[in-house]
Amino acid sequence: MIPETTRAAVLRAYRKPLVLEDLPLPPRPDPGAALVRLERTTLCGTDAHLWQGGMPFVELPIVLGHEMTGRVVALGAGADTDALGRPVELGTRLVWSESACGRCHGCAVLREPVLCADRGYGFRQRADRAPYVTGGLTEYCWVSPGSARLVVPDDVPATWAAAAGCAGKTVVRAFDRAGGVPPGATVVVQGAGPLGLFGTALARASGAGLVITLGAPDDRLALARRWGADEVVSVEEVPDPDDRVARVAELTGARGADLVFDFAGSPTTNYEGVLMCGQRGTHVVVGLAGPDAVAVPPGVVMGRELRVLGSLNGDVSDLDRALRFLAGNRDRFDWNAMFAPPIELAAATSALAGMAAMTAIKPVIAFGTEELC
Numbered sequence: 143m144i145p146e147t148t149r150a151a152v153l154r155a156y157r158k159p160l161v162l163e164d165l166p167l168p169p170r171p172d173p174g175a176a177l178v179r180l181e182r183t184t185l186c187g188t189d190a191h192l193w194q195g196g197m198p199f200v201e202l203p204i205v206l207g208h209e210m211t212g213r214v215v216a217l218g219a220g221a222d223t224d225a226l227g228r229p230v231e232l233g234t235r236l237v238w239s240e241s242a243c244g245r246c247h248g249c250a251v252l253r254e255p256v257l258c259a260d261r262g263y264g265f266r267q268r269a270d271r272a273p274y275v276t277g278g279l280t281e282y283c284w285v286s287p288g289s290a291r292l293v294v295p296d297d298v299p300a301t302w303a304a305a306a307g308c309a310g311k312t313v314v315r316a317f318d319r320a321g322g323v324p325p326g327a328t329v330v331v332q333g334a335g336p337l338g339l340f341g342t343a344l345a346r347a348s349g350a351g352l353v354i355t356l357g358a359p360d361d362r363l364a365l366a367r368r369w370g371a372d373e374v375v376s377v378e379e380v381p382d383p384d385d386r387v388a389r390v391a392e393l394t395g396a397r398g399a400d401l402v403f404d405f406a407g408s409p410t411t412n413y414e415g416v417l418m419c420g421q422r423g424t425h426v427v428v429g430l431a432g433p434d435a436v437a438v439p440p441g442v443v444m445g446r447e448l449r450v451l452g453s454l455n456g457d458v459s460d461l462d463r464a465l466r467f468l469a470g471n472r473d474r475f476d477w478n479a480m481f482a483p484p485i486e487l488a489a490a491t492s493a494l495a496g497m498a499a500m501t502a503i504k505p506v507i508a509f510g511t512e513e514l515c
Contacts, residue, residue: 144170144177144216150280151490152269155204156195159491165205167282171218174287178236180212182300183278183507184481186308187335190497192265194199203269205493207278209287211237211294211303212509216514218287225290225458234293237303237465239311239458240264241288241356255290255457256315262286278304279490290458293307295469301481301506302468308432309336309504310464311456313405316426318460319343319453326351330390330399330418331371331427333406334362336504339369341403343475344467346370350401354393356386357406359500369475383410383436389419398446399423409434415451416442424449484508 148167151160171177180247189206191197214234222230230236241262242249248257255261273284285291289377294303323329329345331338334357345353346369355366356375363374373393380386391398398420404411407429413436415425425448443450454466468477484506493505 145282148275148280148282149487150205151276151487152203153193153206154280155340156193156202160193160279160494161203161205162488165269165280166272166476167275168273168284171216171221171284172287173216173219174221176214176221176230176291177216177283178212178283178287179215180210180278180281180283181235181277182212182304182484182509183210184301184304184307184309185209185493185497185505185507187337187497188308189265190494193494194498200265201268201350204265205269205275205277205279206265206490207280207507208264209239209304209307209309210278210283211235211300211307212283215282221287224293226292226462228293229401229514230291230293234294235300235303236285237294237307237461238285238289238290238291239307239456239461241286242290242457243288256454266489273492279487279507281487290461292458292465294465295378298465298469301484302477303465304506305336305481305504306461306464306468308455309340310468311460312428312453313337313340313344314464314467315456315460316341316403316405316428316453317348319320319451320403320424320426323348323350323401325349325402328352328394328397328420329354330402330415331355331366332402332404332411332415333357334366334374335405337376337405337428338362339480339503341405342366343369344369345401347467347471347474352394354390354399356390356431362503365479366505368479382390387414390418394420397421402426404429407431410436412436412438412450416448419446419448421446422448424451426451428451428453481506
């Protein structure tokens, strides 16, 4: 039986506590849609950014969260298989990618769901309009018809599956956009948040010869070392961008890096990233530098024959590869070291504040009884 309402934490005003309230649920799923009872939601830096008012074009009220997994409680017609054709039924555990319209130039011509002109991120759905809850800070979540789903393997903990839904797939796509990691390549990872840490692990697992991770604070850099960074550079201890460029040059014997991934999104990240590249290196832009971004030196791009690529989130293929990467490397990397202890929905505001203050790497909201393992 489909519940009439769901308990949700609603963002009604920036930088204010989320409001716990009961939101209505549609009486039945539309064709292609599903209703899922969530098990875990992991918070992303974008959630903290939204809560702080950093994306004022997003209409309030909304339910934050776009990394979540749960079990199906209702299915619309035609929603009985996942993106790989595997059966989906009541009780099936799912993770899903954002919805895509399937009709725009990005979808129909370029065949790139991430370039959809009307991509349905969970936080784009207002909480005062049907279907009300497509975000993750809710007990029950509406999965839109255009969302590509994947059945979560039984041996993948819900927390890992949730984190794959944005952080994991975003990193996997960035590496794919770069063309992979050549054997023995020098890789620089800008940022030591969830994306930077996943990126550090993926660089190491992909056969990089030297991995350098830049970021802060020290506990994140320590985890980066555990996950494969040969060298780390603290942006707190080396606050000047040009000094960080000089440090990377020193660590690479003045040759620079083959691959530099921007997982930080600061105003100087892309300026630094281009300068950190060696000849015919590649800089992949994932983070949002903001309106005060320092200009990239085009003379360096030309003179070193660099590639500067953009990479936007990820689609269901990246999500599938992220799940397989997490499961296949469970004995090599302690994924749980990134996650904070699970908390209840009522504590979501404090979790967002912790992310904003960088005291937590990856908060976890728990709705069920699964152990963090």
